[in-house]
Amino acid sequence: MARIIKYVFYDLLRTRFLLFYTLFLFVSTFALFQLDSDPNKVILSLMNIVLMVMPLISVVFATIHFYNSYEFIELMLAQPINRKVVFLSEYAGVALSLTSGFLIGVGVPILFYGAGHSAVMLLLVGTLLTIVFVSLAFLSSVLTRDKAKAIGIALLFWFYFSLIYDGLLLWIIYSFSDYPLEKVTLALVSLNPVDLGRIMMLLTLDVSALMGYTGAFYREFFGSYIGLLFSVGVLMLWIVIPTVLSVSIFSRKDL
Template identity: 35%
Template sequence: MQLRNLSSGSKQLSLFEHYINDIVRGKWFIAYTVLLFALIYAVLMFSFETSQAVVGVMNLVIFIVPAVGLFFTSMYYYSRREFMEFILSQPVSRTFVYFSFYMAMTLAMIFSFILGVSVPMFIQGFIPEAIKMSLWGVLLNMIFVAISLMVSVLTDDRVRGLGTVLLLWFFFTIFYDAVLTAVIIYFRDYPIEKFIPFVIAINPVDDFRISTLLSTNIAAMLGYSGAVIKHFFGRFFGVLYVTFLQSLWVIVPFLVGLWKFRKKDF
């Protein structure tokens, strides 16, 4: 059935179609979307004011989106390995197989993010917040799918691959902040406030968290450092720096994965 699609018409497009159909119809994907929708809806329902609602959604997003982006991509890659080997025996370019896989996965994740996060926010009337949240959702999903795909391509062993992905998730959500906190405590005698925005902006999860907090009334609690980082993010240079870093998080893993995928001996 899928092979007939592949052998006729635009091969790349039909491969992409095949992947996206396969992902979106999978029970994991549906379960994830429904669960995300339910959680976000519940958070919004039990929040009394906008700030509280936005922070609640942000809390869920920084926990779930990197995790699902990383694990789902890896698991799907490993489960479809045989099919991929079979496809590669056909006259198709490896770059396009890789690209189709990445695009299908990213779009599927973004699709579920829109359904699970943006739609409940729209329904509950948080419209500007929903738009901002959607943009971050697109970016975070692009980043974590790229990273996960790179790890999966680089690691043949499924267990090692998933283990690496688990460590990466831990790194982005907890360990990076822990190290930074240790640095702040260790260098307490130095004027590190100016240097912190540059470092904290490296982690996309922190970027998302801080930019969300700065738009809520919690901004007032971030004190002097908050003011410094708000100034930093508010300037053209800051926006450029953050955009550049986030693009690197998408482009570098994507290209490393692609390079390995092209010369890989399946």
């Protein structure tokens, strides 16, 4: 398995996309730190990148990559290797390379400028979200044979989680504003990895006091270790469930 991951990784390096991605993150992070003296504001700007741009890049890139290496996968499967192993290696290769790209691109400037608690949270959220969206990309890839269709599905995932879902959530909050919604919204937020990541970030950035009673409830919940474990756990589920699903589809699939 390790050897296949290695080949996938080399293959990714050869496309040079990964290098550009890392460089893009590196340069933009550095530029943000240069432009703004306040590290908290930089983290806020980076948060927008982490929550919007990175999932989009991850999901599209992983899908395209899967179809580009279709022949490689077929070749591998001609060998006496378990399908699951091939699929998981492919998955791990992409996830690892995107994550390391992110950690180097954003992490190094952050280390250089030495930001605190919120920066660590940013790196954690960014890493988890990258892997979540790689999982979703692989799921959309095994759902269909058509590359364009798969990219469509992947984009739909992204669109749904960053826009449509929030719209629905806003609608629910607005129309049921007379009811105590704290626990309900907590459950609803858990159903969206992007929202969950955003709230984890927001609470470290101390906007929580503005959120009134809801904010106090969230701060108490997410501020504790149990809350942190919960949110990381839920994000893990967001990684594991799509992956397990796609593995089972892939192993039964007629290639």
